[in-house]
Amino acid sequence: MDTHDRIKQIVVVGGGSAGWMAAAALATYLGTQAKVRLVESEEIGIVGVGESTVPYMKTFNTQVLGIREADFVAKTQGTFKLGIQFNDWGRIGDSYVHGFGKIGHSMGPLPFHQYWLKQFLAGRAPDIGAFSLPTAAAPLNKFMVSPADAPAGSPLADIAYGYQFDAGLYARYLRELAESRGAQRIEGKIVEVLRRGNDGFIEAVVLENGQRIEGELFIDCSGFRGLLIEETLKTGYEDWSEWLPCDRAMAVPSESAGPLTPYTRVTAQSAGWQWRIPLQHRVGNGYVYSSRHISDDEAAATLLAGLNGKPLADPRPLRFIPGRRRKFWNGNVVAVGLAGGFMEPLESTSIYLAQSGIQRLLSLFPDRGFDPALAERFNRESAFEQERVRDFLVLHYNATERDDSAFWNHCRTMAIPEELRETIELFRRDGRYFRNGEDFFALPSWVQVMLGQRIIPQGYHPIVDELPEDKLVQLVDRVRHVVANCVESMPAHQQFLDTYCRAPTP
Numbered sequence: 001m002d003t004h005d006r007i008k009q010i011v012v013v014g015g016g017s018a019g020w021m022a023a024a025a026l027a028t029y030l031g032t033q034a035k036v037r038l039v040e041s042e043e044i045g046i047v048g049v050g051e052s053t054v055p056y057m058k059t060f061n062t063q064v065l066g067i068r069e070a071d072f073v074a075k076t077q078g079t080f081k082l083g084i085q086f087n088d089w090g091r092i093g094d095s096y097v098h099g100f101g102k103i104g105h106s107m108g109p110l111p112f113h114q115y116w117l118k119q120f121l122a123g124r125a126p127d128i129g130a131f132s133l134p135t136a137a138a139p140l141n142k143f144m145v146s147p148a149d150a151p152a153g154s155p156l157a158d159i160a161y162g163y164q165f166d167a168g169l170y171a172r173y174l175r176e177l178a179e180s181r182g183a184q185r186i187e188g189k190i191v192e193v194l195r196r197g198n199d200g201f202i203e204a205v206v207l208e209n210g211q212r213i214e215g216e217l218f219i220d221c222s223g224f225r226g227l228l229i230e231e232t233l234k235t236g237y238e239d240w241s242e243w244l245p246c247d248r249a250m251a252v253p254s255e256s257a258g259p260l261t262p263y264t265r266v267t268a269q270s271a272g273w274q275w276r277i278p279l280q281h282r283v284g285n286g287y288v289y290s291s292r293h294i295s296d297d298e299a300a301a302t303l304l305a306g307l308n309g310k311p312l313a314d315p316r317p318l319r320f321i322p323g324r325r326r327k328f329w330n331g332n333v334v335a336v337g338l339a340g341g342f343m344e345p346l347e348s349t350s351i352y353l354a355q356s357g358i359q360r361l362l363s364l365f366p367d368r369g370f371d372p373a374l375a376e377r378f379n380r381e382s383a384f385e386q387e388r389v390r391d392f393l394v395l396h397y398n399a400t401e402r403d404d405s406a407f408w409n410h411c412r413t414m415a416i417p418e419e420l421r422e423t424i425e426l427f428r429r430d431g432r433y434f435r436n437g438e439d440f441f442a443l444p445s446w447v448q449v450m451l452g453q454r455i456i457p458q459g460y461h462p463i464v465d466e467l468p469e470d471k472l473v474q475l476v477d478r479v480r481h482v483v484a485n486c487v488e489s490m491p492a493h494q495q496f497l498d499t500y501c502r503a504p505t506p
Contacts, residue, residue: 005367008034011215013190013205013228015040017167018337018354019221020174024065025358026219027183030365036182039205039213041189051277051284052081052264052348053162055100060355065177069145073501075173077280078165080143080262080493082134084347086452088268091401096127096452097263098347099135101160103128103444104479105153110461112479113447117431117460119476128451131479132444133486134160138263142490145500155486162348164264164277164284186213193232201332201370202228216368217332219361220339229325229335236326237341243394244322245411246272246344250299251286251316255309262493266346267306270294270405274306275345280503283309288344293407320344328382329375334361341386346396349389352440356385381438388439391420392446399424399453424455431457 010030012023015038023038030036061067072078083099090096104112112131119125129135133155137143143161150157179185188207196203204214220228229235241247256278265276272289287303294302300315324341328334335341337354360381364374398416402408419436423446426432433446464472491499 005369006033007216007366007368009215010034010036010217010219011205011213012036012038012219012221014038014221014223014337014339015171015175015185016221016223016337017171017174017351018339019219020171020178021060021351021354022219022221022336022358022361023183024174024178024181025362027178027181028065029362031182035184036178037184037186037213037215038178039186039188039190039207042187043189051167051279052084052164052275052345054348054352055160055162056352056355057162060359064355064359067177070501072173073163073165073497074503076163076165076169077282077503077506078163078501079260079278079280079497081162081164081264081348082138082143082160082262083264085138085261085263085265086268086396086449087265089273089396089400089402090452090454092268092404094452094454096448097129097135097138098445098448098452099129099132099138100162101132101134101158101444102155103135103447104131107467107475108463110463111443111447113443114431114461114464115467115472116476117457118464118472121457121460124473125476126480128448131476131483132448133483135448136483137487137490138261140487141259141261141493142487143262143493143496144490155483156489161262164279166279166281186211190227193228195232199331200233202232215332217334217366220333220335221337223338224320224342226325226335226339228333229328229330229339233330233333235330235335237321238323238326239321240323240343240390241321243390243397243414243416244343245290245292245397245407245414246288247320247322248291248296248299249286249288249318249320249345250296250303251284251318252303252307252314253312254283254285254307255312256281256283257309259492260494260497264348268402268408269302269306271299271407273346274303276308280497281506282312283307286345288346290407293405293410324383324386327375327379328357329361329378332370334378336361340382343386343390343393346393347389347441349393349440353386353389356440357382384437385440387417388436388441391417391423392441392449394420395424395446395449396453399450399455401454424450428455428457430459430461432461 027036190205192206194204260278271294277284328340397411
């Protein structure tokens with residue numbers, strides 16, 4: 001690439017977690033070549049409720065941004081997350097954990113769950129959660145990061161976890177990081193977007209005070225509205241409401257109550273579901289629901305009635321249309337975070353999808369010629385990723401036996417994407433699951449959720465029968481005992497936080 005063709009001016013529109021993650025990453029890797037400026041308005045504010053993440057957050061923080069974990073957790077009032085506990089989803093009274101990380105270990109060509117399945121169907125093995133360290137440790141409120149001296153092959157050597165944190169504090173943390181690496185923040189509300197006449201690319205944004213901010217590459221982090229990608233470029237939106245029925249949320253913080261669980265709890269309600277995310281200084285709560293099945297007032301009342309501690313504010317409403325932009329990269333605009341689309345927070349994928357988009361942009365970073373092939377690949381990979389996440393979320397709603405409300409009757413009987421239907425049918429026959437390309441959610445996630453939602457295979461893979469019965473029993477029992485012993489050795493989550501990354505009192 002000719003250095004004269006390199007992009008020299010990058011403008012990030014919008015702050016919040018997505019905007020400051022983008023600014024921090026761009027300043028880190030391109031700050032000596034390009035000026036990175038972020039435009040945000042304190043008057044507009046941010047959504048700020050994305051407080052629960054998947055394990056990729058650790059990779060992005062430490063490997064992409066070079067953040068020290070203990071510092072980040074303490075300064076964002078964070079806790080650790082081994083998975084998500086689902087209550088009342090398959091039936092009222094059901095409870096299971098979708099834990100991060102591995103289930104047992106593969107043997108020959110088969111994943112461990114196939115060997116477990118033969119024992120389980122014969123009534124000789126406990127639920128699958130007993131064979132995954134994060135899944136087994138979470139309900140017992142145990143947590144630790146992998147110790148340096150953990151033996152190779154031990155479940156303790158590779159503990160998968162995400163975080164639970166204050167999104168507003170995370171944005172502030174990222175802002176300090178980005179600015180220390182050369183990014184510039186500009187306060188102001190954008191009142192006009194200027195486009196070039198020859199190709200329609202964005203040329204500049206104009207602020208309320210008349211200031212003109214020019215750029216060659218624009219990152220749209222303006223939230224649901226999509227100021228550049230949609231309001232200006234009219235990119236278009238794919239509405240996925242036919243498969244994802246929830247279109248609203250109420251969010252409210254509450255006082256801490258009970259132990260700080262190393263998991264997010266999601267409890268199915270009559271018209272959606274309620275989240276509980278424990279932080280060091282408070283608890284984040286919300287009700288994600290279908291406006292066709294419950295009113296906003298009823299949703300707020302349901303949310304408040306389900307709190308474990310005193311509310312610290314009034315419920316805050318959010319409205320969204322589940323789906324994605326038809327293009328994430330259009331012209332010289334790349335949409336990151338909510339500007340690119342939003343499904344819902346059920347599996348904590350919102351921040352991940354923003355980070356994945358930033359990582360993809362770094363990989364496919366253009367010059368001023370904006371080779372269309374780069375944008376096409378970016379859009380193709382982004383669309384695939386979002387559609388696979390969509391199908392995983394749809395699984396939770398459709399795979400239910402609940403018939404106690406109009407909402408659940410709709411979810412249970414609705415038509416689902418064909419690829420998801422085939423995945424469920426294949427698993428129901430004999431427990432087989434095949435990962436689709438670079439699908440973010442891998443086999444352990446699909447297996448745990450399908451089993452947790454009462455999709456119980458009728459049989460198992462024929463290769464399992466080649467293993468003598470005594471060897472099968474040994475394998476399954478050994479994995480269960482190893483996991484149980486590892487869990488026993490782990491400290492309490494609260495104890496680990498106090499030792500490793502205790503947050504200051506607000």
